[in-house]
Every structure is written in structure tokens, then in C-alpha cells.
Ligand SMILES: NC(=O)C1=CN([C@@H]2O[C@H](COP(=O)(O)OP(=O)(O)OC[C@H]3O[C@@H](n4cnc5c(N)ncnc54)[C@H](O)[C@@H]3O)[C@@H](O)[C@H]2O)C=CC1
């Protein structure tokens with residue numbers, strides 16, 4: 001029986017290991033974490049993350065060949081293959097602060113593996129790491145040379161939150177990078193055999209270590225770049241009367257461009273796109289590639305511009321002041337079907353609105369009040385560190401209330417900002433919403449979920465990203481400097 005241990009029971013470690021256990025009955029998988037709270041949740045009926053289909057998979061294997069434990073050292077020492085899926089956030093201080101990846105958690109995991117191991121192991125980079133990390137990790141693993149062979153592989157994860165189980169069941173590809181040595185190739189083969197239990201072999205791509213590490217950063221950069229490209233177009237659409245949905249459809253039917261990832265929005269969020277691009281920028285700068293670094297930096301800049309543009313639309317539309325006005329914020333998660341709020345555009349938009357002294361009433365079906373309060377009081381980049389390093393009890397913010405119903409949020413509001421494309425926001429009774437709001441009633445749709453024509457017929461003044469502007473908004477400046 002192959003024994004797998006995964007260090008890090010987060011959004012990646014939890015679902016990926018659950019699927020490996022589910023698909024490979026002959027493999028025993030143990031997921032370990034320093035956070036006992038997280039492990040307890042994995043062992044309970046209320047899993048620590050919301051992900052469609054995850055509950056079923058976990059229930060079917062937990063206690064059979066899938067285990068969650070805080071006994072990190074014990075399970076690492078017993079494993080044949082150790083996946084490392086810990087946080088790799090953006091550095092907040094020191095050299096490379098605000099750009100470079102913080103490898104503190106990875107390094108401490110690697111040191112622990114080296115210290116507790118008594119047998120040969122394959123160590124798999126599951127976290128997203130800078131290219132060449134494997135070299136540093138190899139040095140750490142072999143520092144106290146006890147005669148144990150560690151073979152390092154890079155096996156980056158491409159799942160997206162909200163569709164993690166589907167992505168893991170039917171991946172576009174699985175990528176495994178290893179050293180071009182007999183030992184490296186043998187390790188690739190061992191990991192390949194695990195995935196081959198359910199992934200067609202032609203979809204398992206094998207490369208050298210550096211290609212695998214860099215491919216992950218490149219994939220996220222390309223995906224984010226598409227969103228920034230379409231968002232840049234959305235600004236031009238608003239200025240010219242073109243409709244960004246029509247433009248996206250028109251260009252997406254070109255098979256060379258393709259239709260996916262062309263939805264204009266208030267900006268991309270999530271724990272990875274920004275951090276991975278900043279990391280890529282830093283690596284380029286370190287290699288003296290300033291022009292290349294600047295090229296990728298622009299993807300993040302346009303994303304920030306899109307959020308600022310949105311806030312400025314809200315303020316300028318509402319007579320240039322939102323001071324003391326109630327604004328309903330529908331959705332806080334960075335996308336639908338997840339409760340994850342890391343780097344969600346809602347944080348920057350809410351902070352922008354609060355900066356103009358608005359009163360916010362926030363509703364998200366999956367995000368707790370505690371989480372929202374934490375997010376709005378935390379510094380940028382702090383969010384992606386392990387939970388035990390984050391502020392314990394955030395102080396509530398006077399101007400913000402969090403409610404558990406969309407209709408409650410919009411009651412007496414002057415404006416509604418839609419921040420997440422939850423299906424339920426498409427199905428709201430917008431006549432009822434309109435009736436309960438102050439007039440004129442505004443909708444600012446950051447996700448293009450509202451039927452603009454219908455909403456205007458009801459009487460709303462509607463701003464929808466990249467759509468032809470409401471006559472009310474036409475002469476308002478899109479971005480106030
Ligand atoms: N969230 C996502 O959708 C994706 C994330 N990734 C990458 O995967 C990595 C992990 O991301 P997430 O799962 O989202 O992070 P996460 O924050 O949800 O999970 C990381 C876990 O590692 C634990 N941890 C940290 N140091 C530890 C140590 N020394 N020993 C034991 N446990 C430790 C933390 O307590 C935490 O529970 C990151 O590098 C990320 O870039 C890659 C693809 C998708």
C-alpha cells in the first residue's frame with residue numbers, strides 16, 4: 001500500500017487528497033495541518049471549506065483510506081510520498097516585500113520532513129512556488145544527510161475554487177516535473193501511477209522541474225491577463241456604447257481566442273492570481289527582465305484600476321457623495337460557490353465606499369460576519385497566512401452591518417452593489433427590491449448578473465460593467481482622479 005501524507009489541509013490539500021483517496025482505494029492518504037481547528041472541521045460534519053460535491057467524496061473515504069490529523073511528524077515519517085500544500089503568500093516585509101513569495105511555511109515544512117524522516121521519500125511541491133524553489137528545497141532536505149534519499153517533484157495544482165471536485169475528477173491535464181535523472185524519472189513514474197487511476201495517461205504531462213514550476217505561474221498569469229484584457233475593453237465599451245458581452249462573444253468565437261475567461265467584472269480576486277503574478281514580476285526583475293516584469297505588472301494594475309473605476313462610478317452617480325447613505329453590498333466571496341474571500345474585489349470596493357463614508361449592509365450566502373469584519377480590518381496580503389497568525393477577534397466597523405438576507409440588505413438603501421455572481425442574485429424579485437429602496441434607486445452591477453433592460457423598466461438607474469451607459473450616468477466622469 002502506498003502511503004501519502006499531505007502537509008496543509010486547506011483549499012488545495014483537502015480536496016486534492018480527498019479525490020486521490022476516493023479514486024485510489026489502494027492508497028492511504030493522511031492530511032495533516034498545524035491548525036487543530038481546521039483538522040477538527042475536516043473530521044466533522046461541517047467541513048472547513050464550502051465546495052460543491054466535496055462532502056460526498058470526503059464522507060465516502062474518511063476513516064477508510066482518508067484521514068485528517070494534527071500529528072504532522074508521525075504521518076510524515078511514515079509516508080512514501082509527502083505532498084506539501086502550505087501557504088505561499090506574498091511577502092509583507094523585507095526583501096521583495098509586496099511581490100516575492102513568502103516561503104516561510106514551505107521552508108519549515110521541508111526542515112521538519114528532513115528532521116523526522118527515517119526512510120526514502122518523494123516530496124511533492126503542490127503549493128505554487130517560484131521557479132527554482134525545488135533547488136532550495138533539495139538543499140534543505142539534504143542538509144543533515146542521514147543517508148535518506150529525497151526526490152523532489154513539482155506537481156502544481158490547477159483546480160479552481162467552486163469547481164474543485166469537477167476539476168480534480170476531469171482535469172485538463174496533470175503536470176509532473178522532476179529531475180532528468182534515473183531517480184527523478186522513477187519518482188515521476190510513481191506519482192504518474194497514482195493519477196493514472198482516473199486520469200487518462202495522455203493528460204499526464206511530464207516535464208523537467210523548472211518547466212513545471214514556471215508553467216503554474218504562467219498559467220495563472222495568462223488567465224488573469226485575459227480578465228484584465230476584457231476589463232480594459234469594458235472601460236472602452238462604456239466610453240463608446242459598445243457592449244462588452246457582445247464583444248466577448250464576438251472575439252471568443254474565434255477558435256484561436258476561445259470563449260472562456262472573457263467575462264468582464266469588477267476585477268479578479270482569489271488568493272492566487274495577484275500573488276502569483278507579483279511573484280512572476282519579482283522573478284523577472286531578479287533576472288534583469290524589466291520589460292517583461294512591467295508587462296505582467298500591468299495585469300494587476302488594470303485589475304486595481306477596475307475596482308477604483310467601480311467605486312468612482314458609485315460615488316459620482318450618487319451626486320458625488322455617498323456620505324451616510326446606505327449601500328447594500330450583495331456578495332462578498334471572490335466568486336460564486338465558495339466562501340473564500342481572499343483578495344476578493346469586494347474588500348477593495350467596500351473600503352473605497354467606506355472611505356467616502358457610506359454605510360454598508362453586506363450579504364453573502366457563504367461568508368460570516370466575523371470573516372467580513374476581519375477582511376475589512378486586515379492589511380493587504382495578511383490574509384493568506386495560516387489562520388493562527390491572523391487577528392483573533394476583529395473589532396467591528398461602525399459603518400458596516402452584515403445581514404443574512406438580500407432583501408434585508410437592500411431595505412432603505414440608496415444603492416445596491418453586486419460583488420459576487422451568486423445565482424440567487426439573478427433570481428431576486430427586483431420589483432420588491434426597488435419598492436423597498438430610497439429613490440432614485442441605483443444598481444451597480446459588478447458581475448453583469450442583472451437584466452439591465454428589465455431593471456431600467458422597473459425604474460432603477462443601472463450601471464453594469466462594460467454595458468451601454470444609463471443616460472443618467474453618461475456625463476458623469478468614469479474615473480475621478
Ligand atoms: N486555493 C486555490 O484554489 C489554489 C491554491 N494553490 C496553491 O496551493 C497552496 C495552498 O493554498 P490553499 O490550500 O489555498 O491555502 P490554505 O491557506 O487554504 O491552506 C494551507 C494550509 O497549510 C497549513 N500550514 C501552513 N504551514 C504548515 C506547516 N508547517 N505544517 C502543517 N500545516 C501547515 C495552514 O494551517 C493551512 O491550513 C498555495 O501555494 C496556493 O498558491 C494552487 C492552486 C489552487
Ligand SMILES: O=C(O)[C@H]1O[C@H](OP(=O)(O)OP(=O)(O)OC[C@H]2O[C@@H](n3ccc(=O)[nH]c3=O)[C@H](O)[C@@H]2O)[C@H](O)[C@@H](O)[C@@H]1O
Pocket residue numbers: 128157158159160161162220223227260261262263264265266267268269270271272273334335336
Ligand atoms: O492557482 C490557483 O489558485 C487557481 O486560480 C484560479 O482559480 P480560482 O482563483 O479559484 O478561480 P477562477 O475561476 O479562476 O476566478 C478567479 C477570479 O477571476 C474572476 N473572473 C474569472 C473569469 C472571468 O471570465 N472573469 C472574472 O472576473 C472570478 O470572478 C474570480 O474573482 C485558476 O482558474 C485555477 O486554474 C488555479 O489553480
